[in-house]
Amino acid sequence: xxxxPRSSFVRSLLIPAITIALWMIVxxxxxxxxxxxxxxxxxxxxxxxxxxISVNHKIVGSELIGQNFTVPxxxxxxxxxxxxxxxxxxxxxxxxxxxxxxxxxxxNKKLIDGVKDAVAAYRKENGLAADTPVPIDAVTASASGLxxxxxxxxxxxxxxxVAKVRNMSLTEVQQLIAKNTQGRQFGLxxxxxxxxxxxxxxxxxxxxxx
Amino acid sequence: xLVNILQVAIIVLIIGFAFVVPIGTYLVRxxxxxxxxxxxxxxxxxxxxxxxxxxxWQRYSQAIVLSNLVFVVLFYATLRxxxxxxLNPDKISPAPTAALAFNTAVSxxxxxxxxxxxxxxxxxxxxxxxxITCLMFTSSATGLAxxxxxxxxxxxxxxxxxxxxxxxxxxxxxxxxxPICFVLSLIYVxxxxxxxxxxxxxxxxxxxxxxxxxxGPVAALESIKQIGTNGGxxxxxxxxxxxxxxxxxTNSLEIMSMLLIVPALTxxxxxxxxxxxxxxxxxxxxxxxxxxxxxxIFPAEQIGNPLFTQVGADQALSALQSGGSFEGKEVRFGxxxxxxxxxxxxxxxxxxxxxxxxxxxPMGGFAALSEMLLNVVFGGKGVGLxxxxxxxxxxxFLVGLMVGRTPEFLSKKIExxxxxxxxxxxxxxxxxxxxxxxxxxxxxxGVDSLNNPDAHGFTELFYAFTSVTANNxxxxxxxxxxxxxxxxxLGMGIIIGRFLAPVLPMLAVAGYMxxxxxxxxxxxxxSTNTVFFGVLLLASILIIGGLTFFPALALxxxxxxxxxxAGKTF
Numbered sequence: 001x002x003x004x005p006r007s008s009f010v011r012s013l014l015i016p017a018i019t020i021a022l023w024m025i026v027x028x029x030x031x032x033x034x035x036x037x038x039x040x041x042x043x044x045x046x047x048x049x050x051x052x053i054s055v056n057h058k059i060v061g062s063e064l065i066g067q068n069f070t071v072p073x074x075x076x077x078x079x080x081x082x083x084x085x086x087x088x089x090x091x092x093x094x095x096x097x098x099x100x101x102x103x104x105x106x107x108n109k110k111l112i113d114g115v116k117d118a119v120a121a122y123r124k125e126n127g128l129a130a131d132t133p134v135p136i137d138a139v140t141a142s143a144s145g146l147x148x149x150x151x152x153x154x155x156x157x158x159x160x161x162v163a164k165v166r167n168m169s170l171t172e173v174q175q176l177i178a179k180n181t182q183g184r185q186f187g188l189x190x191x192x193x194x195x196x197x198x199x200x201x202x203x204x205x206x207x208x209x210x
Numbered sequence: 211x212l213v214n215i216l217q218v219a220i221i222v223l224i225i226g227f228a229f230v231v232p233i234g235t236y237l238v239r240x241x242x243x244x245x246x247x248x249x250x251x252x253x254x255x256x257x258x259x260x261x262x263x264x265x266x267w268q269r270y271s272q273a274i275v276l277s278n279l280v281f282v283v284l285f286y287a288t289l290r291x292x293x294x295x296x297l298n299p300d301k302i303s304p305a306p307t308a309a310l311a312f313n314t315a316v317s318x319x320x321x322x323x324x325x326x327x328x329x330x331x332x333x334x335x336x337x338x339x340x341x342i343t344c345l346m347f348t349s350s351a352t353g354l355a356x357x358x359x360x361x362x363x364x365x366x367x368x369x370x371x372x373x374x375x376x377x378x379x380x381x382x383x384x385x386x387x388x389p390i391c392f393v394l395s396l397i398y399v400x401x402x403x404x405x406x407x408x409x410x411x412x413x414x415x416x417x418x419x420x421x422x423x424x425x426g427p428v429a430a431l432e433s434i435k436q437i438g439t440n441g442g443x444x445x446x447x448x449x450x451x452x453x454x455x456x457x458x459x460t461n462s463l464e465i466m467s468m469l470l471i472v473p474a475l476t477x478x479x480x481x482x483x484x485x486x487x488x489x490x491x492x493x494x495x496x497x498x499x500x501x502x503x504x505x506x507i508f509p510a511e512q513i514g515n516p517l518f519t520q521v522g523a524d525q526a527l528s529a530l531q532s533g534g535s536f537e538g539k540e541v542r543f544g545x546x547x548x549x550x551x552x553x554x555x556x557x558x559x560x561x562x563x564x565x566x567x568x569x570x571x572p573m574g575g576f577a578a579l580s581e582m583l584l585n586v587v588f589g590g591k592g593v594g595l596x597x598x599x600x601x602x603x604x605x606x607f608l609v610g611l612m613v614g615r616t617p618e619f620l621s622k623k624i625e626x627x628x629x630x631x632x633x634x635x636x637x638x639x640x641x642x643x644x645x646x647x648x649x650x651x652x653x654x655x656g657v658d659s660l661n662n663p664d665a666h667g668f669t670e671l672f673y674a675f676t677s678v679t680a681n682n683x684x685x686x687x688x689x690x691x692x693x694x695x696x697x698x699x700l701g702m703g704i705i706i707g708r709f710l711a712p713v714l715p716m717l718a719v720a721g722y723m724x725x726x727x728x729x730x731x732x733x734x735x736x737s738t739n740t741v742f743f744g745v746l747l748l749a750s751i752l753i754i755g756g757l758t759f760f761p762a763l764a765l766x767x768x769x770x771x772x773x774x775x776a777g778k779t780f
Binding site for chain 1: 213273341343392414422427430434461515517535538543547667688779
């Protein structure tokens with residue numbers, strides 16, 4: 001009934017178990033990723049290195065990674081819950097070396113109070129009436145803490161503030177928003193969004209290189 | 211709204227219709243091919259394996275356990291010795307503790323990928339690239355091989371021959387995973403996923419601050435992470451990180467990757483046991499559960515959190531924003547893509563996340579949790595199908611009891627020994643989840659690890675033990691699992707969830723079924739390849755799952771839903 005040859009435990013099980021592990025580490029853990037690194041850097045060197053944006057040959061950030069903006073002349077990104085790696089951790093928004101989220105549940109008082117404060121701060125900063133609904137992405141922390149985008153609704157509400165501080169016309173700022181708004185991918189996937197870093201670079205009129 | 215429903219529908223339809231038959235057929239070819247390719251022959255020669263050797267179910271199980279054990283020992287060693295190993299350009303130190311290394315090693319070897327650490331702050335490129343990327347290939351190939359072995363057992367009569375584990379493992383990697391992953395990785399890089407061995411980049415932001423941007427060989431890991439339904443992220447926040455998942459296209463590909471192989475296995479099963487209709491019945495049960503859970507998560511997240519509206523936030527969907535409960539979600543994905551990802555990752559036991567599950571609405575969290583509790587909404591590589599076959603055996607047994615017939619499945623009698631083994635597999639899962647959750651509740655300082663109070667805090671714990679036991683790996687990530695207690699108990703959950711439920715008992719069932727002779731069909735035989743049986747199977751899954759877990763669910767997400775409606779915060 002059994003087709004099993006009576007080879008020993010060591011020869012037919014233990015030795016293959018060890019050699020196959022070492023072999024697969026070489027194939028899947030060394031050759032595959034190294035080969036991929038070579039080809040990826042040949043075909044897409046900009047993306048493979050992290051989509052880094054340079055101004056005057058100095059790296060100012062990555063187009064995919066959000067960064068913290070607090071002064072009024074720049075568009076502001078979403079709240080970020082990233083922290084330092086100290087114990088206990090200290091808040092450090094947009095720490096791209098330690099991604100993280102609030103992980104607050106929907107009935108957590110800290111979450112709801114945080115959103116309430118963020119709504120009040122957003123209205124004050126942008127000179128909005130006390131009953132203006134604030135776009136949800138402007139007052140909630142992202143999943144990565146590094147979300148590079150804001151919703152067009154959020155950008156539109158910040159535009160008057162930025163225009164005023166920069167002595168630009170609102171139309172000019174709105175044109176820059178439109179220019180830096182990415183629609184749904186292939187007109188279908190995901191959501192329309194505004195890349196905050198690219199928009200702010202455009203406001204500064206910076207010449208970027210990659 | 212329409213575009214959002216449309217994009218979800220298109221992805222689901224591609225998964226359901228474009229993949230199942232071609233991939234299922236290809237899987238049959240891979241695992242029944244009499245010939246080895248040149249590279250395979252070369253590999254077997256180096257390894258000293260005779261690819262014609264057949265394994266009994268006992269041998270096959272031993273090979274799986276031993277091979278996993280070797281990987282656990284190796285990975286544990288490289289984790290602990292990280293300080294002395296190369297490829298650590300960011301000088302990440304200290305190496306993981308003994309408890310964390312144990313948890314991480316068993317987690318990645320068993321395809322669970324539960325992570326009690328943040329990748330970019332804890333692991334060197336050596337451990338991320340050489341060890342974890344490799345383990346993602348071997349662990350998913352192991353699960354797939356186990357599934358194929360069970361199918362072989364069920365397709366045979368009079369012999370105990372489940373195939374050769376070394377050959378199945380090698381072929382799954384060479385012919386399936388490596389080619390697909392290479393192409394997918396390049397697409398990911400094109401979309402913005404880094405693939406570099408350079409250290410973190412340092413940027414000076416427009417406001418003059420210094421920003422350190424962690425990166426690394428991400429793309430190579432990202433593709434197999436999803437294709438292999440592994441789910442362990444390169445970065446702490448997993449597929450929510452813009453470097454792991456930069457665009458809606460990568461998000462869609464990651465969703466489709468998770469469900470590329472598992473649904474197709476039903477067709478592979480149908481073909482190999484020469485019962486195609488049976489395969490389609492299984493596919494139908496999987497798909498019905500999947501759509502059902504998607505229809506809970508999507509509306510729950512889109513309607514959002516009433517408390518946000520009360521404090522002045524606008525959650526309404528419009529042309530200018532996706533709206534919905536947006537804490538712990540990313541703008542580029544929006545609610546539609548996020549909901550589908552949540553449904554898929556907890557279905558396919560991937561466990562990668564593109565949103566923080568801890569911040570899902572109570573009903574969204576309920577659905578994600580329930581998918582792992584049932585563990586048969588497609589399920590992991592091979593393991594999902596094994597679990598469904600297990601439920602099918604239970605169903606014919608229950609129905610057999612009701613009408614007083616000897617239960618039969620695929621023309622084989624299901625007898626006491628098989629029912630006992632199936633019951634063992636069926637009970638190990640809730641036993642580990644419920645005992646583990648209970649233990650954590652009264653263990654000294656066990657609840658100190660919670661990030662949220664009240665019902666949601668309980669769900670955090672319950673979710674953790676469910677996720678590890680289902681070998682899923684997603685988390686209500688507020689829970690701080692990096693303590694000796696959680697590293698150890700969650701590690702035990704992973705081992706029990708992998709080997710006791712369901713792999714080893716079901717390999718045994720397959721072995722016992724394989725040697726049984728086929729019984730001829732009579733008018734008394736209950737056919738299992740009908741829609742009616744599919745409904746019975748679905749009902750059995752929901753009733754068994756409901757009876758087992760309803761009390762715990764009532765204390766967690768269901769209680770929280772009532773609290774939310776009542777406007778209470780804690």
